[in-house]
Structures are given as structure tokens and as C-alpha cells.
Amino acid sequence: MSIYFQQxxxxxxxxxxxxxxxxxxxxAAALATGYRAFDTAQMYENESEVGEALxxxxVPRAxxxxxxxVGVExxxxxxxxxxxxxxxxALRTDYADVLLLHWPAVDGNIAPPLRQLQKAQEKGLARHIGISNHTARMMRDAKAIVDVPLVTNQVEFHPLLNQDVLLAAATETGIPLSSYCSVARGKxxxxxxxxxxxxxxxxxxxxIVLRWILQKGVSLNTMSTKPDNIRANFDIMDFTLSSIDMARIEALTHTNYRIVGRDLVPYAPEWD
Incomplete structure (x- = not known):
């Protein structure tokens, strides 16, 4: 995995x-700001717009x-x-840089879609593969099922939700976390x-919220339609939160405010 990809x-x-x-x-505003990583999904029904804009x-494809x-359907x-x-x-590209399983298989058997995911990589359809919304146990199982590195588990991650179990699993398995709902949808x-x-x-x-997430070792996904906010969300690399401020924010994770639960996604797993 290249340094350019990681950064x-x-x-x-x-x-x-x-x-x-x-x-x-x-x-277009995100590209002008400096973003080079873009996240979409079959479920979002916007891959054609993303492909057209990119x-x-x-900006060269490379x-x-x-x-x-990939959606569960x-x-x-x-x-x-x-x-x-x-x-x-739809994305106007020959390959995805990262191809994820959007959710665990509805029946809980994560092996078949993971093997299809690896097959997609072997066919050159994806440079890297990973998972999303998988539990700690699923992370451990996934690592044993596939023969290649999984570059991320994309999960709900923000300072109002304790994700220590997943962070520990990331360390154990070598599957890094990346965030969605990074500002808890404004909460x-x-x-x-x-x-x-x-x-x-x-x-x-x-x-401050986004910098805290980065310093937790978690990559960011952020969205805005306002150019000023798009630039602000990107402009977080020129300061470091002190250990004291990290701890003050950490205390808020016990709020355990979860956005994406079974009330919103009926086939969501039993979260850690």
C-alpha cells in the first residue's frame, strides 16, 4: 500500500x-479544495454523478x-x-481504488461475499478491498477468510459514540477503521x-471533532455542500490536539449516541 494512498x-x-x-x-468544490479521495456506494444511487464530476x-485518474x-442485494x-x-x-473508471462490502451479509454468513470481493480484486476491478459496518468478531473472521489485506472497516465514528471495541479489533486484526457520520449529523x-x-x-x-477522529487513528469521510465548510473540513492537518484535550473529548464517548441502528437499517448487525 503506497504512502500516497495512505495519506x-x-x-x-x-x-x-x-x-x-x-x-x-x-x-467540484472538493476537488478545488484538494480532496483526492471520494466515497460513494451502489446504495447511494449517485455513482454516475460522482463519475461525471470526477x-x-x-485531476488525473491516477x-x-x-x-x-457493494450493496447486500x-x-x-x-x-x-x-x-x-x-x-x-457509472463511475467512468476501469477499477475502484477501494471496494467495500457495504454491510455484513443479512444471514450473518460473511464468507461468500468476502470471497466474491477478493475475486473482484483478482480480476482487476479493485486495487484494494475492505468492509463496512462489520463488528469486531466479523473483523477477526474476515481476516481469516480472505488472503489479502483488508484496508478498512468503515463504521459510524464520532466523539459521542464509544467504539473502543472496534478500535481494539483494528489493532488486533490490522484492519484500520474509517469514519462515517463524523460529526454525528450535526449532534x-x-x-x-x-x-x-x-x-x-x-x-x-x-x-476539533475531525482532528480528534484522526488522532484516534481513524480515517475521515466528511460531506458538505458548502464550499467554506468543505475547505474547513479539509484544513485540519496544521494543528495537534493535546493529550488533555483528547481526554476531555474522550469522556463524551460514553454518551453512546448511535445514529445507524436497526431502527434505521433493519439488517444492521448486533453492534459491539
Whole structure:
């Protein structure tokens, strides 16, 4: 895995739930800001807009890191690879830089889709593969099932949710975490601590939250349609939170505010 990939993947621009011209304009602003990693999924139904925006964005394909995810409805052996090929056609690319399983298999048997995922990589449809929304036990099982490294487990990760079990599994398995819902869909802005700490560093509350996630060893996916916010979300590499401030934020994880549960996604696993 190249240093360029590792550095680029640290800060990705997420595209859910963007569609149409809103999606294309947001990606154009993200490219202008410096984003080179972009995250989409079959489930988002915006791969064609993402592909169009990236193809016309003036950045060479080799400098981009494109992630997409296979939906559970395409996990069957006779559907999996064809669905990936459709995604790549929509994205206007011959390969995904990162191809993920969006969710664990509904029946809990994660082995068949993981083997299809590895097959997609072997056929050159993906440079790297990984998982999303998998539990710690599933991370351990996944590592044993596939013969190649899994580059991430993309999960809900923000300072209002304790994910220590998954962080420990990431260390144990060597499968790094990456975040979605990085600012808890705005819930963090109801907590005064982030703005208070931000005043100490000359940064916004959102930048403090994102920097905390990075310093936890977790890569970021962030989304905004506002150019100023897109730039601010990217501009988090010029400061470091002190151990004291990291600990002050850490205390908030016991809030255990989870956004993506079975009430929202009925086939979500039993979370750690």
C-alpha cells in the first residue's frame, strides 16, 4: 500500500445523500479544495454523478482514490461481479481504488461475499478491498477468510459514540477503521466543549471533532455542500490536539449516541 494512498485516504469526501447537480457541484468544490479521495456506494444511487464530476474535474485518474460499496442485494455469486462492473461503468473508471462490502451479509454468513470481493480484486476491478459496518468478531473472521489485506472497516465514528471495541479489533486484526457520520449529523454542535476547545486552537468545533477522529487513528469521510465548510473540513492537518484535550473529548464517548441502528437499517448487525 503506497504512502500516497495512505495519506490521500486519511481525508475522503463522502457523497451520501447527494444527487444530481448538487452532487456534481460539491465534488467540484472538493476537488478545488484538494480532496483526492471520494466515497460513494451502489446504495447511494449517485455513482454516475460522482463519475461525471470526477471525469470532468481536471485531476488525473491516477491521483484519485475512488471508493464504492457493494450493496447486500448484490451479494449473491451470480450478481456480485456484474454489479461491480456496472458501478465502474457509472463511475467512468476501469477499477475502484477501494471496494467495500457495504454491510455484513443479512444471514450473518460473511464468507461468500468476502470471497466474491477478493475475486473482484483478482480480476482487476479493485486495487484494494475492505468492509463496512462489520463488528469486531466479523473483523477477526474476515481476516481469516480472505488472503489479502483488508484496508478498512468503515463504521459510524464520532466523539459521542464509544467504539473502543472496534478500535481494539483494528489493532488486533490490522484492519484500520474509517469514519462515517463524523460529526454525528450535526449532534456534536450541541456540545459546547468542541467550540470551547476550538477557541484555544483557532479552529471551529467541526475541525476539533475531525482532528480528534484522526488522532484516534481513524480515517475521515466528511460531506458538505458548502464550499467554506468543505475547505474547513479539509484544513485540519496544521494543528495537534493535546493529550488533555483528547481526554476531555474522550469522556463524551460514553454518551453512546448511535445514529445507524436497526431502527434505521433493519439488517444492521448486533453492534459491539
Amino acid at each position: 490521500t485516504y486519511q481525508r475522503a469526501f463522502g457523497t451520501y445523500p447527494l444527487r444530481g447537480e448538487t452532487c456534481r457541484q460539491a465534488i 471525469a470532468g474535474g481536471g 491521483e484519485l482514490c475512488i471508493t464504492t460499496k 448484490n451479494f449473491a455469486n451470480h450478481l456480485f461481479l456484474a454489479s461491480v462492473e456496472r458501478s465502474l461503468k 456534536v454542535f450541541e456540545v459546547p466543549l468542541f467550540a470551547e476547545i476550538g477557541a484555544l486552537y483557532g479552529k471551529s468545533a467541526a475541525q
